[in-house]
Amino acid sequence: MSAQATARKPRIDRNNPLYLAWRRFLKNKPGVVSAIVLAILYLVALFAGFLAPYNLTTQHPDAVYQPPQRVYIIRDGRLVRPFVYQLEKKRDPVTFIASYQEDKTRPTPIRFFVRQGEPYSFFGIKTDLHLFGVSEGYFFPLGTDQFGRDLLSRMLVGSQVSLTVGVIGVIISFAIGILLGGISGYFGGWIDTVIQRTTEVLLSIPRLPILMALSTIIPASWPSTYVYLGIIAVLSFIGWAGLARVVRGQVLAAREVDYVTAARAIGAPNLRIILRHITPNLTSYLIVTATLALPGYIIGESALSFLGLGIKEPMASWGLLLKDAQNFQALNLYPWLLTPGILIFFSVLAYNFFGDALRDAADVRSVD
């Protein structure tokens, strides 16, 4: 008997619900691709300092609104290591609008794993190692903004803000939502009425105007890191209501289940029953809801920052970067300012597909 048991041990239990869910998830192609995209995005955010050729705030006054530089690999008909041409600034004598032209006499090779770049700190370690850079002149793969700051670097470092606002916001919203929704559904009575009314109030004001109003509470004198936390607080303050409502409905259903009655019979405290007996059984459901709620936070943050009511300088977020494109003239002359939008698009889409895939995979009733 015991020999049989040990022999069987390394084999995966094919009826394990988690394993079945994993199998179902792997069958969902868009879901798997989205998971990979999200993993890449978060890795990029983590190593933004290394991947970005310049610092977030470094200004290059001689390269204002410089268009993206093209990378070449063929010179004089021969394949060479990637290089760029330096751009030369010319002013239109009538309109004074600057235009840039490639200076074909100055090819600059792109070098990898360079150490001469600007220093940054990675988990407290000061380093100046960058993935790529040029030894002389500039290399701005996605162009620069009104102060000559490298857009790619700002996008990469900005993703740290844009991608974490949603996750932290959802975690806070969930903590509040699970607790209040759980209490509301579990106890019923007047507590339920009060909490239900509160969520109803928060849900009956259109999202954007109330977010805008709440974000003006954040004092202008605050440093940007406090503002970042403030924006998360604002998003969570509105976000928990919908989640609390969902949790309440689930708890109402779970309240009458036998194991809850049993827990109550042996005298477990109410809060313990909510958090240790009811909530764990809603885990898969809650994870799916959280994933599908995340895009709303990313879009909410980007909209607020775009309007100048969210993340502020010297921090950067995708929405704040797009603010530079708000001016019609700038948009027309410097269209590369729109590139941060691509990251918003992909992250929101990936979260949507990923959430859908999780929902399909977690659904135990679905036929395999």
Next chain:
Amino acid sequence: MWNFVFRRFLVAIPTLLLISVLIFGVIQLQPGGFLENMLDDPRVSRETVETIRKQYGLDQPVWVQYLSWLGGFVRGDFGYSFLNNRPVAGLIWERLGWTVFLALLTILVTWVVAIPLGIYTALRRHGLGATVANLIGYFGLATPDFLVALLLIFAVLSSGGTNVGGLFSPQYIDAPWSWEKFKDMLAHLWIPLIVIGLDGTASIMRQMRANMLDVLTQDYIRTARSKGLAERVVLWKHAVRNAINPLISIAGLTLPNLISSTIIASIVLNLPTIGPFLYQSLLDKDQYVVMALLMLSAVLLMIGNLLADLALAWADPRIRYE
């Protein structure tokens, strides 16, 4: 039915009261204020500001301020805009027309486009048209409204067009209505319609497609086919009629998004709606304007939800007023 409407109003009153408390509280928490900012101007003395403060009762305890604001709001007196030196109510009515016009037009266009697209993509599930429609749908769901606006503006500007921003070209803004002005408006109107309506269209289309796919597998569809009804009748009378009903309750759910979209689209595109007005007032801390606009958006949302419920009851005979 009127009984139902009346009861809904009664239920809405306490919610609206709580909303008013929340909104008032948020505005009270704002650091500084319009009158504080006035002191930055060296020509304004502290006495002047104190006089104004007294005049509008802003020196009173907070709860007195709240009650007098609420009392005024119920009677249609929304307070005073310090920025514009005018009562708020008039300022809002001027802009509400275009706001409601844009919102209603967007709803109309959204439904006229989304329902047929949903039916089409359900019937030709793997065709080229369905794929394109689905891709546009995904694009609409994953792109924030302001980004859609920026992309459209860029597309128009880079193709040599100039009809971006506002609802009219400069020469028509104050001109009386004419055929030319109408055409000019249409040339401007399509951008806001797409910006505001795209995500709504995408979600309604997806929902309609899912409903259609669901309904088409039902027994009564097979029955209708097997008794020899024309496919056209099966489709429109049996399938579509049943697939549309759940969408009406979705209409109520898309309304908050519609209001939010209208606001941000108007700010980016500089449209004469309450959007830029709210934005400017928030930046200038023109408190009565902000409070009135927030309250109005909540009231609009409630009315919209009520209308959606009524429409659902009208369209679906199984639903009774309860």
